[in-house]
Amino acid sequence: MSAQSTEPLAPEAPVVTLRGVSKTYRQRRRQNTVLDAVDLDILPGETLALVGESGSGKTTLARIVVGLTDPDAGRILTLGKDLDRRDKQAAAARAQLVQMVFQDPYASMNPRMRIRDVVAEPLRTHRRTALxxxxxxxxxxxxxxxxxxExxxxxxxxxxxxxxxxxxxxxxxxxxxxxxLLVLDEPTSxxxxxxxxxILDLLAELQERTGVALLFVSHDLAVVSGIADRIAVMADGRLQEVGPCREVLTSPSSEVTRRLLDSVAHPDPRRANPRLTERAGRRRA
Amino acid sequence: MSSPQISLTTAEPADASSDAPGRGRLDITLVLSTGFLGLVVLLALFGPLLVGDPEEQNLLQRLAPPGSAGHLLGTDQLGRDVLARLVVGSRVSVLVGITAALLSGVIGSVIGIVAGYTGGWTDRVLMRLTDVQLAFPTLLLALAVIGFVGPGLWNVILVLGITGWVSYARVLRSEVISLRTREFVEAARVMGVPGHRIMVRHMLPNVTGPLVTILTLQVGTVILAEAALSFLGLGVPSSIATWGSMLSDGQLYMGTAWWLAVLPGSALLLTVLSINVAGDAVRDRWDPRTYTS
Structure with a gap:
């Protein structure tokens, strides 16, 4: 907890609060529970890494946070307000508070638009008269x-x-x-x-400058270890553990986290896990 | 020192051709088809000033074959000049083809994009509507409507324009459904871009390929449909020469005066073919990913 105490997190209210968020997809007669009663707070200015294997529900959770998917149950509070996707004003308010960077940057841009128009689109939607x-x-x-x-x-x-x-x-x-809040879905994979x-350096720099919170979704603990303040580990639609980066990496409390740590590839296998934590510590200093 | 220079100069033309594979072949067909289309449009606009009166009859010179004195492409059963009638007839074909295809394109695009993007009930209602329209033979419907409102150039355009939207709606709907789940559309939704703007800014520009393809096919279909209506005597009034009515009159004389049917038929065929070829080329170049700058 020593690393955590230096972070200016505690006194401020969360940017996004998730309470009991569940999502089930029905495929014919089979029910597939992707998210099972997830509680999570994302604090202002922090980098929260959401890690898990594919199919653990992390991408669905990210989509729910930005409003691309509706949960079956539970509440999502954005700056303390319940912003219903079907309400136009609430959706516009959410768009200005929570944004997303997708996994494949090429697919996330309209191929018929010039870069100028790509970047200008959110401004033209929300700031046309102001700017x-x-x-x-x-x-x-x-x-x-x-x-x-350039x-x-x-x-x-x-x-x-x-x-x-x-x-x-x-x-x-x-x-x-x-x-x-910026939700990043595997932004570097x-x-x-x-x-x-x-890109990771750039994100860290931008966060320092703007104080934006980052929800960094990844399957790769190695990527996350260098930039995260806190790590949330998901498996089978549930949060297995949430804690400060160092703590999760050095003394994982769940089996899933240990498995994820073991699966991280290293240039030198003999120095596997210490190397991860060493990097995490260096970044924090 | 000189050898790299030599290899550079010899490599250059090879490079240029490998940069744009198939470009030379494309250019020839494109030049031919757009050239022909340009000629047709020019003839439609200014041709009537150059040729004689298409309605002037001369019963002494009935069914003169092409190449006769004063009649380059011969005369018809009433001794009217075939060239003059072909030139004047192109006006109707070009006008009807382009306006009706554009009209149905606008209707069909709106219906298809809205149905595909909105989904749910809107989609179901619009798609049943297209099923109904599709179940009705277009030409039969056109016949019924023309029979009701009476023949006339603008009635024909209106009827063909309103009945031709189904293919646009169907194709664009399926294109939009596959676009809807693409990440750049989701990105726009996350940015709070309203639905109508997503349809105009993200859907429409990404369906121009199929849109232009159907549009060119549709121009051909509409020109043929107008010809069919004129053939049945329900199109443009018989006082105006059209390719369709010439074809219809000419087929009676197929055995004795082949040029009466073959000439307007060829004009029709070449025009429709050129539009399709040019449309393909336009579609290929429209896409910013395929052109090299």
């Missing part, structure tokens, strides 16, 4: 700059950009409305290892 056409153009340049891209990239189409550039663009777009590290 005006010239204001939107300036803001797009600003956003591209904030993710270390403003000249704005004239290109998504297919004319590299994978890393696309994910930066997706991040710029997600940050356009200055959300309080479609990228080369060298690009992955740069």
């Amino acid at each position: 005006g056409a010239a204001g939107i153009r300036r803001r797009v340049d600003e956003l591209l700059e904030s993710v270390d891209l 403003p000249s990239i704005a004239h290109r189409y998504p297919h004319e950009c590299s994978g890393g550039q696309r994910q930066r663009i997706a991040i710029a777009r997600a940050l356009a409305l200055e959300p309080r 479609a990228l080369d290892v060298s690009v992955q590290a740069k």
Whole structure:
């Protein structure tokens, strides 16, 4: 708990609160419970990693947080308010508080739109009257700059950009409305290892600057260990354990976490787990 | 020192052709088809100024074969100049084809995209509507409506335009259903982009390929449908020459004066073919992912 106490988390109210969130898909006669009464708080400015094997329900949980999927039961409070997806005003309010970066940056952009329009879309939807056409153009340049891209990239189409550039663009777009929470669904798994590290650095830097909370969904504890404040481990639609990054990595309380830790690939197998925690500690210092 | 230079210069043309595979072949068909279409449109616009009166009859020169003095493409059973009638007739074909296909394109796109994106009850109602429309033979419906409101150029356009939307609606609906679950549409939903904007900004631009394909096919179908209606005497009034009515009159003389049916028939065939070929090319180039800059 010593690492946790230095974090400025406790006094503020959660950005998103999940209580008893459940989701069941019915396939003919079989019922498939993807989420089973999940309780989770996402705190302002923190990086919460949501890890689990594929099929554990982590992506469904992320989709529920951003409002892409409706839960069967339970409540989702965004800044203490219940924002119903079917209510237009509530949906607009949620869009400005919670944004998402998808796994495949290429698929998450309309191939017929230039980068300028991709990044401008959230602004045109919510800030058209406030900013005006010239204001939107300036803001797009600003956003591209904030993710270390040249403003000249704005004239290109998504297919004319590299994978890393696309994910930066997706991040710029997600940050356009200055959300309080950014949900990242495996944001680096479609990228080369060298690009992955740069994107993770960028996210950390942006978080420091803007104070946005990150919900980082991943199947890979190695990726998460370097950036997470807290880790939530999911399996079979339930949260197996939630705790500070260091604690979960060094003394996992659940079998699932131990299995995930064992599955992490290492350049040097003899130094498997200590290496993970070493990185986590370095980042925190 | 000179060898790399030589290899550079010889490699250049090979590179240029491998950058755009099949481009040369595409260009020839494209040039031919757009050239022909341009000619048809030009003839429709200005042709009537160049040729004689298509209605002038000369019973002494009935059924003159092509190449006769003063009649390049011969005359028909009333001694009217076939070339003049072909040129004037292109006006009706071009006008009806393009306007009716565009009209049904607008109706069909709206219905298809709304049905596919909205889903649920809206989708079910709209799709039953297309089933009903599809169960009705288009030409029969057109006949009934024309019989009711009376023949006339704009009535024909309206009827063919309103009855032709089904293929657009069907194809675009299925395209939109597959687009709906794509990540960029979900991203737009997360951003709070309203449904109508998603349909216009994200759906429509991504269905232009099939849309243009159906549009070009539909132009051909509509031109043929107008010809069929004129053939049955229910299309454009017989006082106006159209390819369809020429074909209908000409088939009576197939054995003795082949040019009366073959010439308007060929004009029809070449026009429809050119539209389809040009449409394919347009569709290929429309996509920003396929053109090289």
